[in-house]
Amino acid sequence: MEKLLEIKHLVKKYGQGHLESKAVDHLSLEVYPGEFVMIMGASGSGKTSLLHLIAGIDVPDEGTICYHQTTDFGHMGETARTLFRRKNIGIVFQQQCLIPDLTVYENIMLPVMLGGSRAEKAAMKDRIPALCQQFGLEEHIRKYPSQLSGGQQQRIAILRAVVNKPPLLLCDEPTGSLNAAQSEAVMELLTRLHQEGQTTILVTHDRKVAARGQRVVYIADGQAVGHLTFGEDAPMERRKRELADFLQQRGW
Numbered sequence: 001m002e003k004l005l006e007i008k009h010l011v012k013k014y015g016q017g018h019l020e021s022k023a024v025d026h027l028s029l030e031v032y033p034g035e036f037v038m039i040m041g042a043s044g045s046g047k048t049s050l051l052h053l054i055a056g057i058d059v060p061d062e063g064t065i066c067y068h069q070t071t072d073f074g075h076m077g078e079t080a081r082t083l084f085r086r087k088n089i090g091i092v093f094q095q096q097c098l099i100p101d102l103t104v105y106e107n108i109m110l111p112v113m114l115g116g117s118r119a120e121k122a123a124m125k126d127r128i129p130a131l132c133q134q135f136g137l138e139e140h141i142r143k144y145p146s147q148l149s150g151g152q153q154q155r156i157a158i159l160r161a162v163v164n165k166p167p168l169l170l171c172d173e174p175t176g177s178l179n180a181a182q183s184e185a186v187m188e189l190l191t192r193l194h195q196e197g198q199t200t201i202l203v204t205h206d207r208k209v210a211a212r213g214q215r216v217v218y219i220a221d222g223q224a225v226g227h228l229t230f231g232e233d234a235p236m237e238r239r240k241r242e243l244a245d246f247l248q249q250r251g252w
Ligand SMILES: Nc1ncnc2c1ncn2[C@@H]1O[C@H](COP(=O)(O)OP(=O)(O)O)[C@@H](O)[C@H]1O
Pocket: 014, 015, 022, 023, 041, 042, 043, 044, 045, 046, 047, 048, 049, 050
């Protein structure tokens, strides 16, 4: 199968001279279509820096980030990266980042308003209500973000990220500011999207969250130092045990 994403020897430095440090340090990673990849690592290990490079929000100092073996972010200008990202990558952050003055419908519509063709905009009249209904959020469609819980807002932010059907979804600690029940609902949504084929890379500190992926990449000091692949039909309890052992071996 053709790789969706191929990262080779990626380096991202911050600071200069004796203050220079590598947030991402010769990291390589491959992602195939349909995968659900979890990224774990201590605070400051470079997870967000890596996600920003994958999203083309930031550019690497060394190494390559290739989509479909052709598009290389390292050698593209900012405009080309922005256009590529709009079409191909959905992004969800820890904070929900919904626009308070827009309704749920308008918030989800936003990516299409920014870059969509007239036909794509027209298609949203059906697509957005259908998407909200599919994930049990239809009663909120005319509400404003302040009328929703943090977990509901995050689920809306996820629908906004996938409304364009991007080949890749990136999530940076999407449950990081949610309670257990809200976190569960968000993971339920992401799991269903993955079951429908959504390729997803998700950064998390939470083992319960990470155990829902297909594999875990462990990052320390900007390097990928461990890989764990769960058995395909492994029950949740076994996944959690395997993950606990894996993390313990890496001093978690
Ligand atoms: N804009 C920046 N300027 C300088 N240093 C940064 C910047 N962003 C991140 N860093 C540093 O890079 C390292 C990795 O940070 P980050 O990618 O945010 O880690 P994580 O998401 O794993 O907590 C940290 O040491 C952090 O202080």
